[in-house]
Each structure stands twice: as structure tokens, then as C-alpha cells.
Amino acid sequence: MKLHEYQAKEIFAKYGLPVSPGQMVTHLSEVDEALKKFPQGPWVVKAQIHAGGRGKAGGVKLAKSEMEVNQKASDILGMKLVSPQTGPQGKIVKKIFITPAADYTRELYVSVVLDRSHRCPVILASAEGGTEIEELAATKPEAIQKVYVDPVQGLHPYQARQLHMDLGLPSDKINQGAKLFQDLVKIFMDLDLSLIEVNPLVILKDGSLHCLDAKVSFDDNGLPRHKEYISWRDPDEEDPRELQAAESGLSYISLDGNIGCLVNGAGLAMATADAIQHFGGSPANFLDVGGSATTKAVTQAFKIILSDNRVKAILVNIFGGIMKCDVIAQGIIDAAKEVGLSLPLVVRLEGTNVDKGKELLSKSDLKYKFASSMDEAARAVVESARV
Secondary structure: OEOOHHHHHHHHHHOOOOEOOOEEEOOHHHHHHHHHHOOOOOEEEEEOOOOOOOOOOOOEEEEOOHHHHHHHHHHHOOOEEOOOOOOOOOEEOOOEEEEEOOOEEEEEEEEEEEEOOOOEEEEEEEOOOOOOHHHHHHHOHHHOEEEEOEOOOEOOHHHHHHHHHHOOOOHHHHHHHHHHHHHHHHHHHHOOEEEEEEEEEEEEOOOOEEEOOOEEEEOHHHHHHOHHHHHHOOHHHOOHHHHHHHHOOOEEEEOOOOEEEEEOOHHHHHHHHHHHHHOOOOEOEEEEOOOOOOHHHHHHHHHHHHOOOOOOEEEEEEEEOOOOHHHHHHHHHHHHHHHOOOOOEEEEEEEOOHHHHHHHHHHOOOOOEEOOOHHHHHHHHHHHHHO
16 A cells, blocks of 8 residues: 555654655645645645656646745646656646755665565665666666665664765764664564655755655555554555455456456466466456455456456466365356456366366356466467457
């Protein structure tokens, strides 16, 4: 679950990290009220979407007068913001954040993510931050410093001080810098995050550090331990099919292709996507119905796939272990009747109750191709999608 900048900064402030105050606004009528809280300009008007690259895409504007604040807010609210992270479809800006501008001398970058190969959190930091950080990472990866964090004890003080010095930060602010890095790691570990990022982390004119931006992403597997933040989810920023799937207990991720996939088990789902691509196709989704889905859940999964108008063909690839093939078959039949399936359908079933599943399908009025292997199924669905 991703948070907006204004939400992330609320968490930062709770942990004592230096952030600027601000006001989230959803309507132009609220701008003047926000300005009353921060009467001294200049101000920055910032689009609130779940994607980076807002500044270069025109979603972050400096305003030197109250009239400019209103004008910039009018320009940004409702705009379609397109950045490398939104994709060409872009995102409609429904919220903005109005905050006093900070006077700073230098931009840096710092984040904490999970390094799965080392099985621990890692700090990624660079003395060169700002809007070009992605390009820097691609062209000068040696400029990105890595500090591996003890998953039990957190960031050691000596590591924090060394990072401060390695980034060339003011020596008289080493205590502040070390504490900031340790606090970022503490937030990451306390809240079971998958990402925490400050870009840019800036040096103010007095030499102190300041978090000019903030990005936080929760690991959904850890959210049940932090129920106070679940209500912070913004459904407007998420794929409605993914939300619908989550409510039904399904694992669904929207992809860019045109072949719908209904599979049980994450490993098999990824192998299915690989097989489709191997034969020249492109999956439209990752959808894992799990090992104990009911006929109702399978029907719901089918309806979610069919709600994507890019889908030209569907592959059902099931290995029945705990999940029974006849349950999948009945779900397919029920969903096809309910939504009026007209797309090409390829089905591969193996495992528990496979004969019952085949019998149910054969006795139905459903039009489908049956495949006996993954390669046969992938090849057939790719050919069907091209018709």
C-alpha cells in the first residue's frame, strides 16, 4: 500500500524527522483556508499521486504570491499527469499539497528498501539527489552508496555517522544526520515497509538537513499489524480490479498484455506468464486464486479478468493440489454464463479431481480448447489472442 506525500510526512513528523508543514487540498475552495495556516510565502503546490517524476511532469509548482498559489492549484487539480512512473495513461490529480517553500543549498537522495539477496534492509543514498536520480542510478551506479542494516538491531550509530561523512554533509551536523538515517530505518522496520524514500533530502542554508519530500510504501503482508493506517489507502490511486480482487481474497496484479491468466499458486502463475511470453504473447495480469478458493471466488476471478477490455483470450492453468479441478471447472462455467463469455478460452487442468473437472466442462455449453501441457496451453492461447 502506497501513501501520498502528505501522509508520509505525517509519519515522518511523528518520528521527529524534519519536514515542512503543509495542507492537503481537494478543491479550490480550500486553498485560501490553507494559506491562512501558512501566511508567509513563497509556497510550493504539489500534485499528490502515487508516482514519482511529478516535478518534471509539471505537478510541482513554485508560487510567490497568494494569487499564484490559487492559479497553480487550478492548473494542477484535475490535470492528467504523465511521468515515467505513471505510464502513458497518466494519472488524474485529485489532491494537492500546499506547503511553504524551503530555502536550501543542496539536494541529496536517501531511501531504505529490502535487499532480498542479503536478507536485510539496505540504505541507498547519493550526494546527488533530485529529479535526475533515476538517470544517475542508470548512468553512474557507483554514485549510489549502500549500507546494509542489521535486521534485528537496526542501523548502528557508527554506520549512520560514516554515511553522513561519505555523503559530504556538514561535519557540525553529524549528530542530526546520523539520527535522521537511524530514524528512517526505524520507521521502515517498525511499520513493516517495503520502501521509504526522501528525494530530495536537502541541506538548508544553516547546514541542517530537511526532508523536502517523502515516500512510504507498506508491505501488504504486514498491514494487519498496523491497522491504524489501513484507512489511509487511496482507492482512486489503485487499479479497481486489484482492489476488487483483494476484497475477494485473490492475488491480482494488472499487467500490460492481452492474455488473461487464471492460475493457482504464485510460482505457477509466474511460470505461465513466462510460457506465454516464450511463445510471443503478453499476459494481461497475474492472478493467483490460491489453494483453497471456492467456486464463488473463481467466478469472481473470471469476472475481474473479463472486466479488462484489453483481454483478447484467456488461459486457465490449474494444478489441483488443495485446490480441486472440479471447483475451478464449475467456477469457469458459472462465470461464463453470468458474463456471457465470448473470448477464446484455453483450459489446462491437472491434479485433484481432474476427471470430474473435465467432465463438467465437456457437459457444459462452454466453447474452449483443452490443453494437456503448459507449452500446449501457452501456444494455443497466444494463437487465439492473435485472431
